[in-house]
Amino acid sequence: MEKASINPLLITVAPTGAETAKADFPALPTTIAELVATAQECEAAGAAMIHVHIRDDVHAPTLELARLQETVAALREGSGLVIQLSTGGSVHDPFDARLRVLEAAPDSCSLTMGTTNFGDDVFLNPWPFVCDLYQAAQGLGIAPEFELFDLGHVHALGRLLRRYGLPVGGKVHCDLVMGVPGGMPGTADALVAAVAALPPEVTSWGATGIGRASLPVALASLSKGGHLRVGMEDTLTYAPGQPVESNRTLVERVVTLGGLAQRDVMSRAGARALLGLDSAC
Numbered sequence: 001m002e003k004a005s006i007n008p009l010l011i012t013v014a015p016t017g018a019e020t021a022k023a024d025f026p027a028l029p030t031t032i033a034e035l036v037a038t039a040q041e042c043e044a045a046g047a048a049m050i051h052v053h054i055r056d057d058v059h060a061p062t063l064e065l066a067r068l069q070e071t072v073a074a075l076r077e078g079s080g081l082v083i084q085l086s087t088g089g090s091v092h093d094p095f096d097a098r099l100r101v102l103e104a105a106p107d108s109c110s111l112t113m114g115t116t117n118f119g120d121d122v123f124l125n126p127w128p129f130v131c132d133l134y135q136a137a138q139g140l141g142i143a144p145e146f147e148l149f150d151l152g153h154v155h156a157l158g159r160l161l162r163r164y165g166l167p168v169g170g171k172v173h174c175d176l177v178m179g180v181p182g183g184m185p186g187t188a189d190a191l192v193a194a195v196a197a198l199p200p201e202v203t204s205w206g207a208t209g210i211g212r213a214s215l216p217v218a219l220a221s222l223s224k225g226g227h228l229r230v231g232m233e234d235t236l237t238y239a240p241g242q243p244v245e246s247n248r249t250l251v252e253r254v255v256t257l258g259g260l261a262q263r264d265v266m267s268r269a270g271a272r273a274l275l276g277l278d279s280a281c
Contacts, residue, residue: 009263010206010227010271011254012175013081014041015036015053015247017233018090022059027246028232030055032067032074039079041248046255048271049082050075051110051145051229053089061090063097068104075215077179082271084108087133089120095129102136106201107277109137111144113153113160117182123149127156134160138168143275146174149183151197158199169276173204175229176221179213186213188220195224210234218254222261228254 015029015038022030032054041052054071056062068085075083085106087098102109112125112132119142137144144167146157157174165173176194179186186195186209198205206227209217214235218228230250236243238253255265272278 007225007263008270009222009254009258010049010204010266010274011047011251011258012049012051012084012206012227012229012231013038013047013247013251014208014229014231014233015039015042016053016055016231018053018061018086018088018235020232022055025232025236027056027244029201029247030059032071035071036074038247039075039081041246042251043079043081045248045251046265048266049084049108050079050083050269051086051231052106053086053233061093063089063093063101064133065100065103068101072106080268082268082275082277084110086110087103088112088123088147091118091123097254098129099133099136102133102140102142103274105140107272107276108143108144108145109133110147110152111137112149113156114150116149116153118181119181130156130160131164134164135162138164141168143169143171143173145254145275146172148174148194149177149180151194152182154194154197154199158201161199161201164226167276169278171203171274171276172201173206173275174198174202175199176207176226177210178207178217179210186210186217188216188223191217191220191224191226191269195226208234211237218257222257222263227266228258230254246255
């Protein structure tokens with residue numbers, strides 16, 4: 001009998017983001033057809049969840065509800081991945097449009113736990129908006145992934161859970177986003193500090209390393225038993241002087257790293273259970 005993995009590895013692929021221009025990086029998947037093809041490749045490589053930003057017909061970031069709904073439907077038809085929509089959008093999107101993302105009925109949504117400097121911009125997530133978004137996700141049965149860019153966000157997560165209770169399904173999954181200019185650094189020391197400060201309600205966590213932090217964060221997260229998010233949203237360089245060819249290659253790399261750490265990749269069913277989606281139905 002095949003032995004089940006003691007600590008399976010959830011791999012999330014974040015293929016696009018809102019910052020990189022298609023003209024600057026033609027391999028970036030921005031059309032619905034490209035996103036579906038990317039989802040299929042990455043699922044075959046070992047990903048179980050996809051974190052989705054969408055673009056309009058000229059490849060600019062958008063939160064147009066009809067396009068979000070069309071994207072969710074196409075991904076559900078074309079892949080078995082758990083679909084997580086970004087409620088962050090771009091740093092310029094208004095709060096009401098970010099709240100309406102939930103109307104596209106994803107399995108999961110990102111939920112950033114506070115405002116952070118984001119390069120030269122400011123990613124605004126004031127407390128009242130965080131509370132509104134969380135309660136809306138609870139009401140719609142959507143599993144949030146709490147995005148933590150700083151230790152202050154870790155503290156805010158505990159405050160949110162104490163005030164409004166657990167998500168639908170009872171599981172609390174968060175992602176440490178590390179290496180953003182203005183957020184916590186992408187180092188093993190920062191990861192250990194953030195994990196130590198997580199509130200007791202957290203049932204699982206992963207980490208995302210931005211740019212050059214991608215590999216250090218991946219290795220540190222694997223060492224601490226965490227999960228991983230990778231993709232062209234977060235890094236466009238595979239190695240010095242070597243651009244990323246596709247999201248699939250980034251997934252394949254962490255599958256290999258996970259194997260070295262004796263972490264088998266998590267199935268879609270495992271990802272749904274981890275997020276509390278089955279019990280939320």
